[in-house]
Amino acid sequence: xxxxxxxxxxxxxxxxxxxxxxxxxxxxxxxxxxxxxxxxxxxxxxxxxxxxxxxxxxxxxxxxxxxxxxxxxxxxxxxxxxxxxxxxxxxxxxxxxxxxxxxxxxxxxxxxxxxxxxxxxxxxxxxxxxxxxxxxxxxxxxxxxxxxxxxxxxxxxxxxxxxxxxxxxxxxxxxxxxxxxxxxxxxxxxxxxxxxxxxxxxxxxxxxxxxxxxxxxxxxxxxxxxxxxxxxxxxxxxxxxxxxxxxxxxxxxxxxxxxxxxxxxxxxxxxxxxxxxxxxxxxxxxxxxxxxxxxxxxxxxxxxxxxxxxxxxxxxxxxxxxxxxxxxxxxxxxxxxxxxxxxxxxxxxxxxxxxxxxxxxxxxxxxxxxxxxxxxxxxxxxxxxxxxxxxxxxxxxxxxxxxxxxxxxxxxxxxxxxxxxxxxxxxxxxxxxxxxxxxxxxxxxxxxxxxxxxxxxxxxxxxxxxxxxxxxxxxxxxxxxxxxxxxxxxxxxxxxxxxxxx
Amino acid sequence: xxxxxxxxxxxxxxxxxxxxxxxxxxxxxxxxxxxxxxxxxxxxxxxxxxxxxxxxxxxxxxxxxxxxxxxxxxxxxxxxxxxxxxxxxxxxxxxxxxxxxxxxxxxxxxxxxxxxxxxxxxxxxxxxxxxxxxxxxxxxxxxxxxxxxxxxxxxxxxxxxxxxxxxxxxxxxxxxxxxxxxxxxxxxxxxxxxxxxxxxxxxxxxxxxxxxxxxxxxxxxxxxxxxxxxxxxxxxxxxxxxxxxxxxxxxxxxxxxxxxxxxxxxxxxxxxxxxxxxxxxxxxxxxxxxxxxxxxxxxxxxxxxxxxxxxxxxxxxxxxxxxxxxxxxxxxxxxxxxxxxxxxxxxxxxxxxxxxxxxxxxxxxxxxxxxxxxxxxxxxxxxxxxxxxxxxxxxxxxxxxxxxxxxxxxxxxxxxxxxxxxxxxxxxxxxxxxxxxxxxxxxxxxxx
Numbered sequence: 001x002x003x004x005x006x007x008x009x010x011x012x013x014x015x016x017x018x019x020x021x022x023x024x025x026x027x028x029x030x031x032x033x034x035x036x037x038x039x040x041x042x043x044x045x046x047x048x049x050x051x052x053x054x055x056x057x058x059x060x061x062x063x064x065x066x067x068x069x070x071x072x073x074x075x076x077x078x079x080x081x082x083x084x085x086x087x088x089x090x091x092x093x094x095x096x097x098x099x100x101x102x103x104x105x106x107x108x109x110x111x112x113x114x115x116x117x118x119x120x121x122x123x124x125x126x127x128x129x130x131x132x133x134x135x136x137x138x139x140x141x142x143x144x145x146x147x148x149x150x151x152x153x154x155x156x157x158x159x160x161x162x163x164x165x166x167x168x169x170x171x172x173x174x175x176x177x178x179x180x181x182x183x184x185x186x187x188x189x190x191x192x193x194x195x196x197x198x199x200x201x202x203x204x205x206x207x208x209x210x211x212x213x214x215x216x217x218x219x220x221x222x223x224x225x226x227x228x229x230x231x232x233x234x235x236x237x238x239x240x241x242x243x244x245x246x247x248x249x250x251x252x253x254x255x256x257x258x259x260x261x262x263x264x265x266x267x268x269x270x271x272x273x274x275x276x277x278x279x280x281x282x283x284x285x286x287x288x289x290x291x292x293x294x295x296x297x298x299x300x301x302x303x304x305x306x307x308x309x310x311x312x313x314x315x316x317x318x319x320x321x322x323x324x325x326x327x328x329x330x331x332x333x334x335x336x337x338x339x340x341x342x343x344x345x346x347x348x349x350x351x352x353x354x355x356x357x358x359x360x361x362x363x364x365x366x367x368x369x370x371x372x373x374x375x376x377x378x379x380x381x382x383x384x385x386x387x388x389x390x391x392x393x394x395x396x397x398x399x400x401x402x403x404x405x406x407x408x409x410x411x412x413x414x415x416x417x418x419x420x421x422x423x424x425x426x427x428x429x430x431x432x433x434x435x436x437x438x439x440x441x442x443x444x445x446x447x448x449x450x451x452x453x454x455x456x457x458x459x460x461x462x463x464x465x466x467x468x469x470x471x472x473x474x475x476x477x478x479x480x481x482x483x484x485x486x487x488x489x490x491x492x493x494x495x496x497x498x499x500x501x502x
Numbered sequence: 503x504x505x506x507x508x509x510x511x512x513x514x515x516x517x518x519x520x521x522x523x524x525x526x527x528x529x530x531x532x533x534x535x536x537x538x539x540x541x542x543x544x545x546x547x548x549x550x551x552x553x554x555x556x557x558x559x560x561x562x563x564x565x566x567x568x569x570x571x572x573x574x575x576x577x578x579x580x581x582x583x584x585x586x587x588x589x590x591x592x593x594x595x596x597x598x599x600x601x602x603x604x605x606x607x608x609x610x611x612x613x614x615x616x617x618x619x620x621x622x623x624x625x626x627x628x629x630x631x632x633x634x635x636x637x638x639x640x641x642x643x644x645x646x647x648x649x650x651x652x653x654x655x656x657x658x659x660x661x662x663x664x665x666x667x668x669x670x671x672x673x674x675x676x677x678x679x680x681x682x683x684x685x686x687x688x689x690x691x692x693x694x695x696x697x698x699x700x701x702x703x704x705x706x707x708x709x710x711x712x713x714x715x716x717x718x719x720x721x722x723x724x725x726x727x728x729x730x731x732x733x734x735x736x737x738x739x740x741x742x743x744x745x746x747x748x749x750x751x752x753x754x755x756x757x758x759x760x761x762x763x764x765x766x767x768x769x770x771x772x773x774x775x776x777x778x779x780x781x782x783x784x785x786x787x788x789x790x791x792x793x794x795x796x797x798x799x800x801x802x803x804x805x806x807x808x809x810x811x812x813x814x815x816x817x818x819x820x821x822x823x824x825x826x827x828x829x830x831x832x833x834x835x836x837x838x839x840x841x842x843x844x845x846x847x848x849x850x851x852x853x854x855x856x857x858x859x860x861x862x863x864x865x866x867x868x869x870x871x872x873x874x875x876x877x878x879x880x881x882x883x884x885x886x887x888x889x890x891x892x893x894x895x896x897x898x899x900x901x902x903x904x905x906x907x908x909x910x911x912x913x914x915x916x917x918x919x920x921x922x923x924x925x926x927x928x929x930x931x932x933x934x935x936x937x938x939x940x941x942x943x944x945x946x947x948x949x950x
Contacts, residue, residue: 234875337869339937
């Protein structure tokens with residue numbers, strides 16, 4: 001038997017103690033079915049406070065906007081609505097998200113509307129006084145048309161910029177930092193035309209700042225974009241605008257795997273397996289994008305960097321501290337000196353450690369041709385916990401059913417490699433294509449808990465295919481040593497789950 | 503020695519014995535092959551010239567561009583070689599991790615293209631890595647790129663099989679060493695040298711050193727990254743061992759301070775990895791054989807120290823520690839700054855600047871760009887870094903001129919006000935809450 005290649009999850013206090021409440025979690029699934037999503041609303045408030053403390057350290061003003069798309073839950077949004085209005089807002093990317101944010105207690109002035117926008121979305125955003133993060137010059141025209149046509153008040157707008165690598169004159173002669181191209185935002189080279197349009201529509205919109213969102217883990221690219229925004233803001237000021245916020249989007253990341261060594265051993269083993277130097281670590285030798293060409297590994301592993309030494313607030317801190325390429329000073333200093341507020345839109349990192357997804361083990365059987373390997377069929381499918389969809393590799397936590405037949409020392413114990421398969425009648429329905437090692441073979445009736453799924457992995461891809469049940473979601477809270485719960489839709493920040501004890 | 507071209511000066515580098523008192527090995531003589539003495543400064547001069555030569559001689563004076571995936575010494579050598587032949591050079595790289603090297607490459611006339619970082623919101627179906635796009639651009643019909651392809655080009659290995667390897671054998675009086683130790687980057691030097699040495703003596707042991715997986719040592723790949731190198735063949739090495747950046751710097755310091763060898767961290771890693779590996783063998787040999795035949799080991803000093811000051815500064819700042827000179831605001835504690843500085847609120851400051859007799863000199867400590875965008879009317883801009891330098895030399899203001907210091911939020915100005923007061927200025931005040939408070943109070947700000 002080879003050494004088990006664990007990728008054990010990073011779990012911090014409230015989530016860790018929830019994972020320890022095994023009978024409680026079993027009783028939830030008994031009552032509400034498998035799969036089940038469990039959220040910790042207090043943890044999201046704590047994360048917002050951690051982001052705010054980075055602001056304070058750098059003496060920066062401005063809001064942390066929760067990127068709603070990371071999770072559909074009401075509990076998380078309502079809990080954030082109860083935070084300081086000057087400190088916490090919400091970023092909505094659809095009409096329904098906007099309606100949801102309003103219904104959860106966010107006032108319009110704390111809402112940022114991003115992404116592509118239909119007229120209804122634009123109208124409601126303008127009507128309630130949300131800030132519109134302009135995706136394109138065309139959207140500005142439509143928005144101005146709505147404001148005039150329907151007698152709306154002047155709307156605050158941010159200009160979302162993109163294409164920073166082609167920004168002329170600022171890269172420094174001879175070097176070009178390439179970035180992945182984005183479909184969203186206005187390329188920096190087209191910004192002058194947009195500024196002229198903003199002047200033309202000054203009666204309908206007010207420019208309050210510049211924004212970007214780059215899909216990269218690379219801090220340098222983001223520092224460059226941030227600096228370009230500061231320079232752009234300056235041009236806007238010179239033309240008579242009074243912008244005051246730079247919105248640097250999200251993408252601060254989450255560390256899913258606890259131990260750097262486990263992550264490194266696994267990724268090294270993946271290369272070796274692709275080269276044929278060891279048995280596959282994955283379902284049918286899947287290489288996650290790596291391939292073997294004549295004994296050399298080619299391609300890039302399409303994997304989320306599972307272990308990240310700095311993520312979330314720490315990443316923001318690093319980003320704010322690196323020197324900027326043109327003006328030389330760190331972004332925090334640039335923002336402060338230019339009197340700009342900082343807006344961030346974290347999604348995944350704001351809901352880090354805020355929840356888990358539970359699945360009942362339905363069936364366990366040997367995996368045919370591979371001796372010592374098992375197929376573990378779960379009461380969920382790949383849509384319910386979309387880790388694979390985002391390249392996130394991390395082990396679930398085994399929560400035994402318990403009971404008389406499960407005395408310690410009984411049966412074959414010890415680590416075992418299993419493939420986690422879903423409840424769909426579909427070859428491809430694997431929760432993960434990775435061979436997952438568990439401390440012992442699960443039995444039907446046990447639970448597997450996928451920790452830290454609140455960001456994009458909980459309900460982002462959930463569907464009704466084959467009429468399989470979609471997970472219910474509950475909010476939980478530990479009070480006086482016991483766990484209480486309520487349905488997500490019944491949670492309010494003032495009524496603690498399970499009711500307020502008399 | 504007289505040459506027609508600097509390229510003739512490539513190779514024939516010295517082999518220098520390391521004093522046993524330094525490495526402490528009792529049965530093994532350790533030699534350093536000083537590749538840093540090549541004319542462009544590194545071991546890469548050899549493969550760069552050998553790989554580029556056919557391209558350059560064919561295309562000299564044309565409009566071609568030599569292109570290579572390199573962020574270090576290969577790029578440096580190729581940039582110089584391309585310039586020598588009237589061609590351009592472009593370096594494509596994941597990230598320039600050593601800022602001095604980037605600046606040096608720009609000085610040499612290289613163009614640098616940095617590839618994007620990893621996606622944060624991953625699309626697992628998009629398995630195209632940036633390098634695929636790079637190769638697509640190279641094979642574009644009509645492309646004038648001359649790609650040296652150091653990770654796959656057999657001429658990289660040949661350069662060492664024809665040069666480095668035979669030179670070592672010659673300098674050891676026709677014998678191959680018992681051990682050859684090399685850091686694995688492109689695998690060119692280790693593969694080429696190992697081939698020659700084994701032809702002489704199949705008993706030669708080859709130790710390949712890779713960077714510890716979560717670490718970074720310039721010019722060395724990690725155990726995962728070597729698998730992406732076309733020239734890498736595990737069979738070349740009797741052992742592959744990781745080294746950390748800490749060990750690389752330790753080795754570099756030993757070579758510099760005790761051996762007179764101005765080695766960079768790559769050479770340091772080779773030395774440290776060699777000694778660590780050989781020390782185990784040394785004690786066994788001594789125990790089992792007693793003093794018998796002396797054995798020899800050779801490692802490569804890849805390049806020089808000067809380009810890696812920021813690398814050292816990041817990891818071992820104490821090695822570059824400078825004693826503070828003069829007065830520094832940072833030396834004041836928060837309590838001292840609060841106790842000794844005078845502060846003035848926005849309203850009072852507005853009155854003071856408008857009606858004071860004499861009126862204070864307003865010094866804005868923010869950067870010139872921020873100052874140009876918005877500042878207090880009549881203020882002068884001395885950016886904090888410059889201000890600190892000025893103050894080191896003494897009071898930069900007449901004592902009869904009152905001074906109002908302003909920074910973004912009134913923190914830096916507080917320290918500087920305390921320091922100037924300590925230095926004997928009778929009336930320096932810090933703007934409470936800084937320019938931010940000034941703006942928030944609705945006080946006027948103007949543009950340059």
